Amino acid sequence: MAAIRATEVTKRYGSVTAVDRIDLTVEEGEIFGFLGHNGAGKSTMINMLLDFARPTTGTVEVFGSDCQTDSVAAREHMGVLPEGYSVYESLTGREHIEFAMESKGVDGEPFDVLDRVNITDAADRPAGGYSKGMAQRLVLGMALVGSPDLLVLDEPTSGLDPNGAKAMREILTAENERGTTVFFSSHVLEQVEAVCDRVGIMHHGRLAAVDTIEGLRETAGGGTKLLITVDDPDEAHLTAVEATDGVDTAWLESEDQFGVTCENDAKVDVLVALEDRGVDVLDFSTEEASLEDLFVEYTRGTA
C-alpha cells in the first residue's frame, strides 16, 4: 500500500492556486524529499495531509485513509513535525512527550524518546525556554512517539545549526532503517540530496518532476561535467568530442580548457577522442551536476 497517494489535488485560496492538480505516490519505506522554494506549495500540500487545509478538488490518502474524511485515522499513521507551531510554554519537555503518548494511546518511558532526540538534559525545564533547535527536536520526539508508519516533516532543518541539521538527518535515516516512510520538505538542496531515495520538485504549485536524484541528473542531461585542460584548445576539437557516444555538449570553458557534459561512463571515451586527434590532456577534473543545477533546469521550464 502506498504511504501517501495524492490524486488530482488542487487547492485554491480565492484566485490564487497554491497547489495545482498534483498526482503523487510515495511508496512505503522510502525517504521522499519534497523540494521547492518558499511559496511553491509544499506546506499547503503537507497541510492537506494533516487536514489543516482542505483540497478544493482531488483527494489525499495516507495508508489508504482519506486525509479529509478520515483525518484521525490518517494521522494515527503519522508522526509530524509541522511548520509554524508553538510548544506549550509552561509544560516541560517530558510533559510534551507524555502528552503525545497519552494522545496516541501508547505506554512507554518518555526518556527513551527524549534520549533519541537528545534533549534529556532539558527534560524537566519548561519548553517555553527552549531554543528553536531544541523545540524542533522536542516536536520531532513527539512525532516519533508510537513508532509511526510515516514521518512527515515540514522544513525539519530550518532554524538548526549544521550540527543540528546533521543530527536530524541521522535520526531520519535511522527511523527509515526501522521501516518508517519519511516524507519531508525542504528548500535546502543538500539536505534532500544527502538522504533521499526520491525527490519531488514543486514549482508554482505544480509538481515539476519526481524521480531519483540519479534519474533527475540523467533526465536533466549530462550527469557529469568534465573540465579538461589541453595544450591545443582549438574549437574544431569540440565537434569531435560531441560526436563521441554519451556526450551531451562540449564547449570552450576558458582559453585552455574544454567543458564537457556527458554520461558517467563516457568520460574515458572523451579523453581517448582527444588523444586520437593529437591533443595533449594536461589536466582534467569532473564535477557532478548539483541538485541546484537540476532544480534551476526544472523550474525554469515551468515558470
Added chain:
Amino acid sequence: MSWRPIARREFATLVDGRSVKIAIALVAFIFAVGGYAAGASPRGTMVTYARRLSGITPLLITAFALLFGYRAIVGDRAAGRLTLLLTLPHSRRDVLVGKFVARGAVVVGSILAGALVGAWLVSYPFGTVDGGELLVYLSATLLFALALFALALALSTLTVSPRRATVGAFGVVVAVAFWSNLRGLFALALDSLGLTTATGGLPDWALFVYGLEPSLLYDRILASFVVGRETGPFLGPDAPWYLGGETAVVLLLAWFALPLVGGYLRFRGTDL
C-alpha cells in the same frame, strides 16, 4: 473519546495561572458573601439570597464565563499550539470538547462552590434553605453561566485573530450590561412607527424579542421559579405563555446549544 488528554492538560495549565486563580476566588467569594448578607437578615431564605445577588451576578457571571471562553481556541490557533496539537490523532471535535469540559468545569466549579457556601451561610444560624429552591437556583445560574461560556467559546472559533476575539468578548459584556437600558429606546422607536400598545408600552412580540437577552432570561427564570413573582409584563397573569418562565428555560438552553453547534461547525469547516 480522545478529548480526555486534551481536557486534562487544558485543566492543569488553566488552574496553574495566577490570574485564573484570582478570578475563581473572586467569583466564589462573591457568591459566598451574598449568602452571608442574605443570612444576616432576620430569616434568610433562597429568595433573599437570589434577591441579594440579582444586582451583581448577571454581569459577574457574564464577565467570568467570557474570560474563560473567548481565547480558548483562537489563542492556541494564533500562537501555533493548535498546529502542534492537531498533528496528533485528535479531531477538531476532540479539541472543542476537551476545551469545553476543562474550562466549563472551572466555570461551573467556581460558581457551584461559592453558591453552596453561600447557601450554607443563608441557612446559618437562623435561616432556612429549601432544597428544591436551591436546586433550581443552582441549575438556572449554571445554565446561564454555561450559555455565556458557550457563546464565548463559539466566538473563539469564529476568527483567527485574538484581537478580534477580545473585541467581540468585550462587546458581549457591554451588551449584557447595557441591554436593559435600551428598553426605552425600543419603546421610542416602536412608538414612532405606531407599534406600541394603547398605554405606550411594548407589545408582547417586542417584549419577547427584548427579553431574549440571556441575563433577562436568567432573571425571569429565578423570578418565576425561586422568588415566585407573578406580576409585571412578563410574568403577570395576562402575559402570554411565550413570555413566561418555562419558555425562558427553553430559550436559555438554546443560548447554550446553538453557539456550541455553530462554533463546532465553523471550526470543523475551516482551514487551520
